[in-house]
Amino acid sequence: MQHSNIFDYKKYRYFKLAVIVILIAFAAYLLFEPAVGHYGGSWLGYGLGTLSAIMVLWMAWYGVRKRRYRSRGATQGWLSAHIYLGTAMTVIVTLHSGFHFGINIHTLAYGLLLIVVTSGFFGNYAYMIYPRLMTENMGEDSLDGLLLRIAETDKLARQIALLMPDDINNAVARACRETYIGISLLEQLRGFQADCPSAQAVQQLTVLGNDLSLEQRKLYRDLYSIMVRRESLVKRVRQDLMYRARLGFWLYFHVPFTVALLVAMLAHILAVFFYW
């Protein structure tokens, strides 16, 4: 039995740390209010800003750290800290802003940070939900295993369909030839294709099976059950693809916006000191 995951790593060590950091920041924010209200350039603002800049760099370093197999500390611990301290950092950065927003580099950097953090939350959610669903969906099978099984049913279905009237044969042949899996990004994320030939073939078969000879009728029953099994296999493959797409999709935002954030943060810091 697995005892710890990224959330309760070392008995919520980083959760506690994050809570302490947030509490200290809030206390400082409430106690030391400058005469002109809170802003990033007060001493408290500089302190919170420096702290959050260091934390941003450290969070970004996680991207490098997780690709290294030999490094200090468990990757699980790093991820736990990444999630909890990243959340705490968002609070600190918000306090650093003093709730002043405008159309400028400073608010841009803040907005980018929010996008990074929000996408991170989605990633967090994805990794909480989808791995279990993936296992439930795939069972003992692998993706290639499923594809192989679909290919086998293809062969079987085609052989039976050779003896069937043209419209049934065509429907089966089309299902075998034209079933695509995960054509576009949208279909991968939805895990569903509206005009799937495999599903359409099953639909058509139910209608087409009416006027058949007695001999064909027996074969037709076999063919129908094969095609229904085939459809469910295709669905499972699509589901698997969907889970894997969803597991990776949030990184489309998390990673590029992190890079953008680093540059925006640099511009933000430089701008402040270029015009004191």
Add this chain to the structure above:
Amino acid sequence: MINCLLIKVSYNSRGVLSRSYRTLTAEEITIGRGAECTIHLPDPRLAMHHAVIKRLDDGQIHLMAVNGELEVEGAILKNIALTNGKQVMIGPYQLKVEPAPPDVNITVSLVLVHRLPDDFQDLKARTHEPLRGASAFKRRLSLWMVAFIALVFLALPLAQNLIPKLHDAMAELPAGFDRVWSPGHISNSHRHFGSQCFNCHEVLTQKVTDQACVNCHQNTEPHIADPALHKNVFKSTSLFSDGIRCAECHREHKAPYPLARQDNAMCVKCHGNIKAADAKTTLPNIQDFDHDHPDFKLTFITGATEKDFERIPQTETTRLIEKSGLKFPHDQHFGKVQGPNGILDVRELSCANCHHSEGKEMRFKAVSFKRDCFDCHKNQLEVGSSEAKLSVPHGAEQNVINTLKVQAPKEMLHYSESLKVGGCAYCHEVVETKKEDALPWRVAPLHINQDWFRKAHFNHASHRTQQCQSCHQVEASESSEDVAMPDRKSCLRCHSGNSPKPKRIASSCMTCHSFHSSHAAHDGALPKK
């Protein structure tokens, strides 16, 4: 009857060609995947009854489509004459008419040109990878965003600062590239030039200098008139500068907060230990209004010029006598009072009947005879018997005497005397004149105080929820010599010092005082007590 030689061409697993020959004799030769067809081709891409070879009436042998399609050089045809050398695609098979030996009507060869692909490989090819090209996409998106941010938020503003030509060109426009560096709203008074940063931020990486402020604020006096004291007070506080810059107290980009600092720390820094700033001063140390603020001093006017005044602490109660030159008992002008028209004329008076507020801060207009007194006291300006009443104007004594001289020259002296002891003297101090004076008597000049707390400001508007009498107790005042200004204790009923107290609001120095005003540096000219 058609006698047909069929040559089936196939390739074995090593790719070696093999031909098998068969003679078919039938009325018409059917082609399809159906088992009953003369030429049975088991391929799902063919129709059950795909095509038929038959002899037409004119003796020509034709290939005709039944349920499938026939293709000759890319064209889909229904009916094809099978002449020598003709090539027709039947589904994945190629049919070719070969030269016929003498004993048959026609010879055709059949080759499977398009094999069925391997199902697994084919399906795999149609299964797309999840998020294909993700890393390329992420890399591209990163690069574009980095390029955009670096250009718009770093390179362009920097270029504007570093390239003089670009700087001059941008100065013509309403805003420069560096506008995106602005950390907050600019105060209203600076907004008309605030979108061009270089107006204040003259040199990159240098703090805004006082010179940038003085460019516009040329006539601004120093905050403290005495240069030595000024230097002592505004001495260096930071490692990087040799004196306090304007911008250290006047903080821009903080709107809607006021431009100037409003906190106590700035005041208490000197006034908490005033001797350190100015050894000769007699001012006491003040940290907090609640604890160590001295009692108020009232400003009494002592003469006609602006400098004729004296500030007397409210603790010296015996000296708090206003010599205004006016006789006015407040107690007779408050509540129900007797009007001028007999015993039935009872009037209700309140403060606002005579004291009229004006402006946002509800300062009070000077009381005027015409507006506030005339209605009840017009008979004070009347002389003579009830049949021959004569009204004199309120104002300069010369006008009064002139009116008497013109209207009642005979009674002039008599009337003048009655005004001197009655009419004018009812409200005013009347003084005898010397012999050489043109007038027999004069009214003493009025010194009515309009501003008791010259060193502080008070906003009546913020106190409008209060009754006047809660601070100014005049109901019992019998003489205009009484001063009804509230003292520090009455302020402390609702106000506390730097920090709020139960039922008392926090009040900083700036609540009542202004910082050493640079616009009225005569501050220093006030006599130090």
